[in-house]
Amino acid sequence: MRRLVSPFFLSSALLAFSGFACAANHIYVQASKGSFNDAAISKLFEQQPALKADVDFSGTPLNTFMQADLNDGLAFSAVENSTINGRLVQATVEALQQYKVVAVKAFIATPIEMCVLMNTHDVEAKRSIALIASHPAALKQIDTWKHHLKAKELAVPEGTAAAAQRVSDGEMPDGTAAIGACVLEKVYPNLVVVEQGVQDNKNNKTSFLLMDVEKRISPIGESDARKELESAIEKGQLL
Secondary structure: OOOOOOHHHHHHHHHHHOOOOOOOOEEEEOEOOOOHHHHHHHHHHHHOHHHOOEEEEOEOHHHHHHHHHHOOOEEEEEEEEOOOOOOEOHHHHHHHOOEEEEEEEEEEEEEOOEEEEEEHHHHHOOOOOOEEEEOHHHHOOOHHHHOOOOOEEEEOOOOHHHHHHHHHOOOOOOOEEEEEEOOHHHHOOOEEEEEOOOOOOOOOEEEEEEEEEEEOOOOOOHHHHHHHHHHHHHHHHOO
């Protein structure tokens, strides 16, 4: 967010990094409703009710940061995942090349549990899974579970929530299962969770940061952005 440097600003920044937390007018959340990010921000609100605010799901980390900066809100984004080489979320690193973290407001790490969801009509008809639809990254994390199935796969680049919505709306062939967060069952009325915890890595965890961000005067390199993100995560873990 754009602010003039003042004693009040400096004092506020110090408070933010020392564990002080207050609600923002608006929080811009990476990804979409029904995503793992949705589940994470909901859990954060449960743990820290004082942070609760209106939420706007904003897609990519870059767009999330941009919306937070333009609208004087806070950004909530995935920053680290236990299954990624180097652990840092690359899309968030790239967003930090153009935006900087002014203050870290909160940190949360949550286990990623992948659920299998089907349309209620398929469940009632006791149809077997013939097609698995999800984001490409999710499809790569369920090899053990899908090994025994004779099902085809359909990559949905728009995300796990987009795949789930299409299954709920009946836009997929009969017997299609979506892979995503269990919370999707509550988001889309025609979905039912038929299996839980199908991810290969049972210790899969993702970390998220709630941040005050602002546009940089000039972009920085990827290496510097990675260092800044690592520093922000360290500060968040101390809150």
